[in-house]
Amino acid sequence: MGAFIGIDLGTTYSVVAYVNPATGQPVIIRNAANKAITPSVIAFDSQPPLVGDEAKERQLAGETEVASFFKRNMGDPHYLYTFADKDYTPTQLSTLIIQHLKQLAEQHLRQKVTHAVITVPAYFTHIQRSATIEAGEQAGLHILKIISEPTAAALAYGLRPGAAQREQRILVYDLGGGTFDISLISISEQELTVMATEGDHQLGGKDWDDRLIAYIAEQFEQEFASELIGDDINELRVQTERLKHTLSSKEKAEIRVHAAGHTGTYTVTRACFEELTRDLVERTRTLSEMALHEKQLSWSNLDGVLLVGGSTRMPMIGELIQHVSGKPPMRGINPDEAVALGAAIQATMEKEREDDTEFLLVGRKQTTDVIAHSLGMIAVSEDHSRYRNSIIIRKNLPIPSERARPYMLRLRYNNDTHLEVYLTQGENEDPQQCVYLGSYIFEQFPKIATREAILDITYRYDKNGMVEISAVERTTRQSLKVTVLPVPPDVPLRFLQHPDEQQTQREHITIYLAFDLSGSMQGDPLAAAKLAAEEFVNQCDLTTTSIGLISFSDRVSIDLIATQNADQIFQSIQYLTIGRTGIENSGHPFDAIENLLSTVTGRRYAVVLADGVWEHQKKVIRKAQKCHAQQIEVIAVGFGAADEKFLRAIASSSEQSLFTDLSRLSETFSTIAQEITEANSQHSNPPGIF
Numbered sequence: 001m002g003a004f005i006g007i008d009l010g011t012t013y014s015v016v017a018y019v020n021p022a023t024g025q026p027v028i029i030r031n032a033a034n035k036a037i038t039p040s041v042i043a044f045d046s047q048p049p050l051v052g053d054e055a056k057e058r059q060l061a062g063e064t065e066v067a068s069f070f071k072r073n074m075g076d077p078h079y080l081y082t083f084a085d086k087d088y089t090p091t092q093l094s095t096l097i098i099q100h101l102k103q104l105a106e107q108h109l110r111q112k113v114t115h116a117v118i119t120v121p122a123y124f125t126h127i128q129r130s131a132t133i134e135a136g137e138q139a140g141l142h143i144l145k146i147i148s149e150p151t152a153a154a155l156a157y158g159l160r161p162g163a164a165q166r167e168q169r170i171l172v173y174d175l176g177g178g179t180f181d182i183s184l185i186s187i188s189e190q191e192l193t194v195m196a197t198e199g200d201h202q203l204g205g206k207d208w209d210d211r212l213i214a215y216i217a218e219q220f221e222q223e224f225a226s227e228l229i230g231d232d233i234n235e236l237r238v239q240t241e242r243l244k245h246t247l248s249s250k251e252k253a254e255i256r257v258h259a260a261g262h263t264g265t266y267t268v269t270r271a272c273f274e275e276l277t278r279d280l281v282e283r284t285r286t287l288s289e290m291a292l293h294e295k296q297l298s299w300s301n302l303d304g305v306l307l308v309g310g311s312t313r314m315p316m317i318g319e320l321i322q323h324v325s326g327k328p329p330m331r332g333i334n335p336d337e338a339v340a341l342g343a344a345i346q347a348t349m350e351k352e353r354e355d356d357t358e359f360l361l362v363g364r365k366q367t368t369d370v371i372a373h374s375l376g377m378i379a380v381s382e383d384h385s386r387y388r389n390s391i392i393i394r395k396n397l398p399i400p401s402e403r404a405r406p407y408m409l410r411l412r413y414n415n416d417t418h419l420e421v422y423l424t425q426g427e428n429e430d431p432q433q434c435v436y437l438g439s440y441i442f443e444q445f446p447k448i449a450t451r452e453a454i455l456d457i458t459y460r461y462d463k464n465g466m467v468e469i470s471a472v473e474r475t476t477r478q479s480l481k482v483t484v485l486p487v488p489p490d491v492p493l494r495f496l497q498h499p500d501e502q503q504t505q506r507e508h509i510t511i512y513l514a515f516d517l518s519g520s521m522q523g524d525p526l527a528a529a530k531l532a533a534e535e536f537v538n539q540c541d542l543t544t545t546s547i548g549l550i551s552f553s554d555r556v557s558i559d560l561i562a563t564q565n566a567d568q569i570f571q572s573i574q575y576l577t578i579g580r581t582g583i584e585n586s587g588h589p590f591d592a593i594e595n596l597l598s599t600v601t602g603r604r605y606a607v608v609l610a611d612g613v614w615e616h617q618k619k620v621i622r623k624a625q626k627c628h629a630q631q632i633e634v635i636a637v638g639f640g641a642a643d644e645k646f647l648r649a650i651a652s653s654s655e656q657s658l659f660t661d662l663s664r665l666s667e668t669f670s671t672i673a674q675e676i677t678e679a680n681s682q683h684s685n686p687p688g689i690f
Contacts, residue, residue, distance in 0.1 A: 002114025004351050005105045006343025011071040011178025013037040015340035016101040019348045024360035026344040028337050029108045037336050042067045044083035051100035060238050067093050072178045075131035091131045098139035116141045117347040119339050121179040122148035123199030123372050125425050125435050126467045144350035146464040150174045150183035151369050152342030153308040157333050158187050159363040168303040176309035178204035182291045192365045196294040196396045197372050198287045205311035211276040212240040224262040232259040247273050248313050274316045304330040308338050370396045371461050373425035379543035380499045387495040388429045390542050392459050394567040402460040406541045406677045410451050417445045431495035439485040442471050446478040508602035509545045510562045516610045518553040519583035528662050532669040533573045539673035550589045554582025585614045590623035597632050604632045611640040624650035
């Protein structure tokens with residue numbers, strides 16, 4: 001059986017670790033220079049290429065055939081580095097780093113290394129995660145799992161004596177050489193749960209270096225009227241990295257620049273450096289507060305902030321954390337080593353699951369991570385005027401996670417029907433602001449009795465945060481063939497155009513869920529109603545359906561104007577509370593329903609939920625009948641003490657009046673959504689491209 005390791009594949013430095021089988025403790029594997037960290041640098045001026053410290057020395061000596069900082073472009077097939085007349089992708093360069101770490105581990109362990117957990121920035125996309133797995137496999141490793149860097153660091157932190165004797169809520173602030181991640185984590189003796197994550201994979205220590213480079217270059221140009229270019233900048237980059245490190249321990253330092261026959265000597269103070277980079281520090285604060293806001297928390301709700309990544313050694317970072325949280329940063333782990341140690345812990349737990357065996361491991365924890373990016377697809381807006389990104393699975397849900405959604409289309413007579421779906425990652429409805437994962441082609445449709453088909457498409461995030469997609473035709477339950485093609489060169493620009501006529505033929509549906517939130521809904525009924533609403537949304541085709549939310553008791557609240565944005569819908573459902581509109585039953589939703597839907601085109605529905613007897617029933621029935629007269633279909637659902645006769649009176653027909661119980665509420669709402677979807681299938685368009 002081969003050995004297994006944990007790898008922190010960093011932008012500037014990489015680290016490898018394993019769990020000592022005799023002690024159950026994770027241990028860093030040091031390199032040939034007896035250092036824990038290995039520069040993520042490759043020199044191509046010799047064969048085979050040099051990796052690590054030797055390559056870094058060549059870079060310091062001014063050698064130009066050197067690759068570094070390529071992790072920032074991970075997964076970009078168009079980003080090529082050329083050395084010795086050969087092109088390399090960031091994935092291929094990363095493979096060389098992983099191979100080097102694998103060799104270090106094999107030399108230390110004196111056995112073949114076959115398996116690994118590799119860490120990635122929490123904010124890496126599907127494409128970047130896929131490229132990381134590919135790099136590991138090309139290096140000859142079976143990748144047990146991809147784990148986010150902050151999660152790995154928190155695992156390592158949890159090993160500290162006494163660290164998990166009580167549940168703690170910590171913020172992992174991970175500022176590496178090229179990326180920045182924030183993860184809000186709950187950690188206890190048995191479990192580590194990621195609650196929310198944010199980040200920027202284009203923000204890291206390199207950006208602090210770049211500010212120093214620009215400042216020194218400007219001083220040199222002012223003194224000698226000579227611009228620094230090419231090799232001069234490369235040499236200055238090496239010097240400014242040293243300068244930055246010096247300023248972490250001293251208040252000021254000198255730097256000497258030789259270029260164009262001139263020599264300039266400049267003194268840089270720590271205060272000057274901090275002023276040059278103030279906006280970068282503020283960017284990390286903003287991202288941190290976005291993660292906290294996601295869970296409606298503030299800095300004061302934290303037990304502490306854990307600093308990870310070599311760039312957190314800059315005093316300005318510790319000062320920021322002290323200022324905003326009122327507490328000094330948490331100590332006790334090496335910020336350079338924590339991620340690799342956590343990866344080794346995770347590798348051990350993954351190998352246990354794979355081999356159905358158990359290893360000695362101190363401080364093991366059940367780990368739950370979250371989705372860093374919402375998953376969406378390109379759809380047509382409600383008014384058919386533009387394309388939009390329709391979110392399917394929202395960020396910060398636990399992984400693995402999946403959502404099934406119906407999709408309606410008309411089959412071609414010649415049996416060559418296909419559906420093309422563009423999957424995206426991003427939080428913005430604007431298609432220009434998203435990352436495109438590919439063109440997903442659905443083919444090999446079964447023969448069915450009608451021309452209208454409903455596909456049940458399942459979207460998944462697996463344990464690595466990777467996207468999977470599958471589809472079945474609803475009546476036959478036959479699976480469709482799915483082919484993933486590269487994103488065409490005209491995407492996303494094509495989505496600036498007006499949707500073509502084929503796509504606008506699909507009739508739009510607008511639905512309002514109107515929930516009675518009087519006092520009797522407190523507790524289990526409200527929880528069941530929220531689950532039922534979520535199940536309803538999951539059964540709707542949001543490419544052709546907008547859903548809004550109304551709550552009422554004594555007063556009426558329009559909680560959400562109908563939208564195709566699943567993220568907004570689910571958030572609004574979660575925010576439903578008792579008492580915001582009173583606790584009695586004197587209000588009703590039908591004036592709001594009429595006002596909201598009277599001017600909307602397409603099919604219109606109101607699904608009204610009640611659990612008790614409403615006041616002023618005759619008046620409410622008249623108001624409901626005004627909606628019926630405008631062809632707004634009212635579906636009434638009741639349970640508990642609801643009045644069945646009254647439900648039939650406010651519903652558009654007796655078939656649209658449903659009485660159920662709490663245990664079947666989700667099933668009832670799911671059935672309603674499916675029937676609405678299937679009723680709309682006769683209006684579907686010829687095969688579209690979305």
